[in-house]
Amino acid sequence: MTDPYPQEPDGPHFPGDAPDRLDALLDRELKGLARETFPTDRLSFVLTTARRDARRDAWSRFVAWLRAMPAADLRPAFAMAALTVITVTAALWGHPGRNRPPVDPAVAEALDQVRWTLGFLSGVSERTGASVRDDILAPHVVQPLQDAATLVFQEPATLN
């Protein structure tokens, strides 16, 4: 059988051990040629397409499996399985408080301090409101109005 890719004629020869060194140089420099990086946007396009196809395949296989199932025979088993899944799911995730991870002591202390601070501020504002009412509004606004009204009702003739 003839070789479809015959050997090229010899080129210039190197004297002495130069061919070995040229081989070493070729090895080194060919490995040293610029490395290429496949563009990430193209890679992510390919991966996105493949993942979308894989999801569609999985759904198609599930639907085909369901359709191939003899429904009348397997209905009780299916109902039992669904009930089991619902029960297990509810047991595991139905009570979030039960599965809540323990709070870090430092976080708990910080929360307590925040609560105390809010309570203190609330008390201060309550007291501030009461003192404004008793110390300013009562003597300087409410009392003069009351006095004026009393005067008007007791001596109506003086107004004319």
Add this chain to the structure above:
Amino acid sequence: MTLADFEQILLRDRDRVFGYAVRMMGDREEAADLVQDAMLKLWSHREAVSAEGATGWLIRVTRNACLDALRRRSFENGLFVREDLAPDPEGDDPEPDRVLSILELRACLDRLVARLREPYRSILILREVEDYRYDEIAAALDLPLTTVKVYLHRARHMLKASIAPEAVREHV
């Protein structure tokens, strides 16, 4: 081939296959188009391709696409040779009395590799630049393992023959 296999193959081989295509085409954008198409083809043939044979399949499809594109380019351009692939008129084959810098030597090697005939060029790039194993190259190019080794030897010989000894005397 599963999605996980496909993802693993892409993560492992994407840069090397792209590097091979860039050296075949001499154009990054065109090479990226071809490699992307080859990857999508590999995925669309996932039922027929095993995970073990996927790398070879990807290289083979990329190579065929590159050769088709080069043929089209050659047909469309007639005798016109792309500037970036064309021999440098100033000294593609280095002048014997001038010593090349290492960067010049690499540029010269790039051009000389691009001028090799197939399958020498593919074998040389896949083995010496992209570091694929002989058996992977043999599977990708559908050639016996010994033939790949013989062709690689010849490709290196051709390459050495194209380099004037004086031009690289400081590097050897």
